[in-house]
Amino acid sequence: MNLIKMLDQRRSTPSRTLHGPGPNAEEVRQMLTSALRVPDHGKLAPWRFLKIQGDTRLALGDLLAQRALELDANASESIIEKDRARFSFAPVIITVIARLTPKHKVPEQEQILSGGAVCFALLQAAQGLGYGAQWLTGWAAYDPVITKKLGIEENECILGFIHIGNSDEMAPERLRPKLEDLLSDLSL
């Protein structure tokens, strides 16, 4: 597909509508290889990936449910079950992790921006290969107990869980911001 047309048609597919078959190992490699081509000031490659698939998704869901109860012993069953199910829909979830070099001449903000671009490029690559995808964080991405379990180091943070899979439904479109409200001309 023409690149501009593809960009104009990009949209997320809600993770709960995703299912298998997901991308195979080669397709995942292809998506990640495309995503690695993002701009990267200082060539720091300030990111890494953690692939979550198979039964590990369910084990992670159990961990989330357990932690949610620990954080709020009065949490309703529906909240706990929602947390348990979070990683159960998409067959493949790629965790994009920022690896920050503090006090570098390339500010941390730019290192994180580069990682954000990786997340977006991954969404596009997934859609380009015919899959649906959604970029999610949720509380788990910021919870110290969960992030420790995922092996997130002191200088690292989770930028997103990119859920990837097949979907029967056409992803719903949403109202997009109006360019006229956002664009102005600099006049000096």
Ligand SMILES: Cc1cc2nc3c(=O)[nH]c(=O)nc-3n(C[C@H](O)[C@H](O)[C@H](O)COP(=O)(O)O)c2cc1C
């Ligand atoms: C950093 C980041 C984190 C996000 N986390 C969530 C999330 O936890 N839950 C959610 O419903 N949407 C989240 N979103 C929004 C979805 O990725 C997506 O943009 C939304 O479903 C709208 O779809 P669209 O991409 O077609 O506009 C997040 C977006 C970004 C950029």
